[in-house]
Each structure stands twice: as C-alpha cells, then as structure tokens.
Amino acid sequence: MNETDLDAVFNFNIGSMETLNDKKLFREIKKMDSKLSEINLPTLFFGSHDMPRHYSRFSNLGNEEKIARLTSTFLLTAKGIPFLYFGEEIGMQDFIAKNIEEIKDVQGSTAYHIAKESGYNDKEALKRANKQNRDKSRTPMQWKNEKYFGFSKNEPWINCGDTSNDSIADLQIRDDRSLWHHYQYLIQLRKNELTLQVGNYQMLNSENSIISYERKFEQSSFMIILNFADDDAEYNTRDLVEKEIEHVYSSQRFEMEEGSVLNSFRLLPYEAIVIKMNKGGPLA
Numbered sequence: 400m401n402e403t404d405l406d407a408v409f410n411f412n413i414g415s416m417e418t419l420n421d422k423k424l425f426r427e428i429k430k431m432d433s434k435l436s437e438i439n440l441p442t443l444f445f446g447s448h449d450m451p452r453h454y455s456r457f458s459n460l461g462n463e464e465k466i467a468r469l470t471s472t473f474l475l476t477a478k479g480i481p482f483l484y485f486g487e488e489i490g491m492q493d494f495i496a497k498n499i500e501e502i503k504d505v506q507g508s509t510a511y512h513i514a515k516e517s518g519y520n521d522k523e524a525l526k527r528a529n530k531q532n533r534d535k536s537r538t539p540m541q542w543k544n545e546k547y548f549g550f551s552k553n554e555p556w557i558n559c560g561d562t563s564n565d566s567i568a569d570l571q572i573r574d575d576r577s578l579w580h581h582y583q584y585l586i587q588l589r590k591n592e593l594t595l596q597v598g599n600y601q602m603l604n605s606e607n608s609i610i611s612y613e614r615k616f617e618q619s620s621f622m623i624i625l626n627f628a629d630d631d632a633e634y635n636t637r638d639l640v641e642k643e644i645e646h647v648y649s650s651q652r653f654e655m656e657e658g659s660v661l662n663s664f665r666l667l668p669y670e671a672i673v674i675k676m677n678k679g680g681p682l683a
Contacts, residue, residue: 507532
C-alpha cells in the first residue's frame, strides 16, 4: 500500500466491548492514536451483524437512549472512520426469540441443541441459544409501525421482533427531538466541518467519568466532552472562557443556548457536549 491507496482495518478493540467502559475506551483511543501515523485513521464502531446491538448491550436502567446519544457523539466526532450499523440511528434493540423455531442463525440453534443434549430444559436451552444467537442484530429495518415494520408485504425470512416499541424510522423522522434527528445533526456537522474529518487531537484526556478531547485543523477546533456516568458530573472549562466560542451542542439539552460557555459545565448523566471554536490554539 502507498499513501494514495485507501485501506482500513475493521478493528474490534472498541467494537467488541460487551459493556460501556470509559476507562477501556480511553485506553484504546490513546493506543490507536499513538500507533497510527497522521495519514492513517482508526475505525470506530460499536455494532455489526455478528454482535448484539449496542443499544441493548450498553443498556443501563432505562438510560438506553441517553447512552446511544453519547456513543454516537463519540463515533462521529472522534478521530477515525465511523461505521454505523443499520438501525442504530433509531435505537433498534436486540431480537429475543420466544422459541427455537424463531432462531435462524446456526450459532444460536447449535447452542440450543447442545444445551438440550446436556440435559437442560427448554427454557434454559432457549436462554443459552438467545445468548449465542446472532439473529438479535439481523432483523429487518424498522421503517413503519405496521406488520413486518413496512420492510415487506410478505413475511421476511427472519423474525421481525416486537412491533410495540418506538424504534420506528417513520415516527422518529417526524419527531424533531428523536434519536434519528440527533444522528442526522452529527452526520451533517461532520460533513460540513473538515476539522471533524481530518483534525488531529490537540488534547485527549480522561478524568473520573469524563472523556474529553480537542480536534484541530488550521484555525478551527472542536472540543468534545463526554460524561459516561449515570450521575451529574462537573467539567471545568476555565481554559475555554477566553476563546472564541462559535457553537455549543448538547446531546440532551434541546434548548441549550448557542455559544454559552461558563466557568464550568454541569454535565447531565451520559451527556455529550460539542463546542466549536475558531482562532484558538491548543487548550492549556
């Protein structure tokens, strides 16, 4: 390969995380940044067809959407090539089979039959099958709140799962405050801002439950602050006060005043803050 070729390794160091662990995530970010040169970028993802959906995998006492907003902010603002698995932009959850007939994946069905041969009853065998079943992230896209989620007029090859949830594209597109619109905002922001595509880290830090980083390109820079705790967290922004703040975006506070920066941010549980700065050097 030479510098004009396109090449990327689908690295599972982040993608295979079974639980959301900010300390492990930060170590991997640091490692990737130190191992790769400026022209080489890491791959960033949390979902694929071979693993449980991270909306379910990272779930914590009803905070699923907050965590989804947090992790998507990281994926679309950190240094690297983001990969989004279909359905995560509307918060699709794991499909859990109610019987062995609903499982199409050979890995899941094999786990079921091994469990039965080992003497487990149907309930326990199905539990083990669901744990291994890769169908949980392979159900069709949930387009509409109707039979088969609007994916097809005929029964698909694989179970569609529970149609009583609100992870429906059609519903979220019409809701300005939905997870889908959050993804749309971040994707458009990344598309419009070269700094979020090619900018290098000027600062990369982890303290308590907060990961923060600044990315800079030419005279523009972005500061991202991520709270991975289920409690409020204080982040000192004294180094930002004298900088030219253009825009502030919160993953949760929809009415947040643009450009408002105080001496500190009181971050909400699992909140992500994006700050755009111009004409600013590296943070102290």
